Amino acid sequence: MYTSLASSTQFQTTTLENLSSDSPANEISSPSRIAELAQEILGHLGNASQEIATLNDETRFLSINARIEAARAGGRIGAAFGVVAQAIQDLSGKTTTVARTLSERTGAALSELARISTCLGTKMQGEKLTSIADHIIDVIDRNLYERTCDCRWWAADESLVNAFGQSSQQGFTHASRRLGVILDSYTVYIDLVLCDLSGQVVAHGRPAQFCSQGMICRQSPWFRRAIETRDATEFAFESVHHSHLVSNRKVLVYAGVVREDGQLNGKPLGVLGALFDWESLGQKLVEDLPLDHDEMQRTRCLLIDQNDMILADSRRQSVGEPLNLLAGREFLSRSRGFQEFQIDGERTLLAFSTSRGFETYATGWKCVIMHRLDDLV
CATH class of the missing domain: 3.30.450.20 (PAS domain)
Known part of the structure; x- marks a missing residue:
């Protein structure tokens, strides 16, 4: 009994859809969204600090004018007015110090939060892409194992x-x-x-x-x-x-x-x-990835053989040519995984999986997914 490609493709579609979700709840709670919010709060904090500094400058200017007027007035009234003017200036200085300290401490914490969230988002994306690569190469092995049986049976x-x-x-x-x-x-x-x-x-x-x-x-x-x-x-x-x-x-x-x-x-x-x-x-698998439109715009999926020759390319650019990838070549000698590299001058997440085989057959091929990270927070 041999399953058709149609049934295998259905299996691929059903399984890969479970690897990602476009639900609002997932989008709101994603690490990239947390990083965006941290950067947004950091921006608001910077604006507020600037406004406080502007107000304090105006207050100090009024205090100086008040002290000048107090000196002109002289006597008890002038002295009393001078004391109030000095207190206003002192309060303005303390407000400036508190605002600066708050901005520095909170800003540092928010920057760290944004960095951690971005790292976590990259890790989650890497795990997701590696799982996709795992599944694609498994579908390839299972389908082509059946082809080895077909030709011997029909002969x-x-x-x-x-x-x-x-x-x-x-x-x-x-x-x-x-x-x-x-x-x-x-x-x-x-x-x-x-x-x-x-x-x-x-x-x-x-x-x-x-x-x-x-x-x-x-x-x-x-x-x-x-x-x-x-x-x-x-x-x-x-x-x-x-x-x-x-x-x-x-x-x-x-x-x-x-x-x-x-x-x-x-x-x-x-x-x-x-x-x-x-x-x-092969071509259908590398093109029909379970990614949203924005992710697909920043993603390239390849199937390569043991000699690094490209067998399928989601962008249909380099089929039949060797994979020209200086960064990450040693990394690809492993069985699977993901890591960030600079590829063509861009921050790129490289995820891949190597054929593990099915039954008595293994292609030895790899599924390689390159995902540009420049647009991430």
């Missing part, structure tokens, strides 16, 4: 074995129809191609869509690797590439050898290649 299909036994056009036409029936149920594949041992395509499941009949595949990595397998328990694989067999669409290919009588160690008769639609899995 033992009676119609394919008999087609080589009959070695007639009628037999290969029947095999093509059988491959078409399989494709109708397994829509994650673009086509299934059957090659003889010379690498020539003798049958395929989508003759109305593609003209691969008669094409030669003997130089294709998936074909060469399949020919080298020792028995029906082994399979061949070629990573993401544009295939001429399906009008240059982007595919992964899993291949198994068709063997005599469908036996485990039967004599090789041909090779079945299953051309998996990479756009429907």
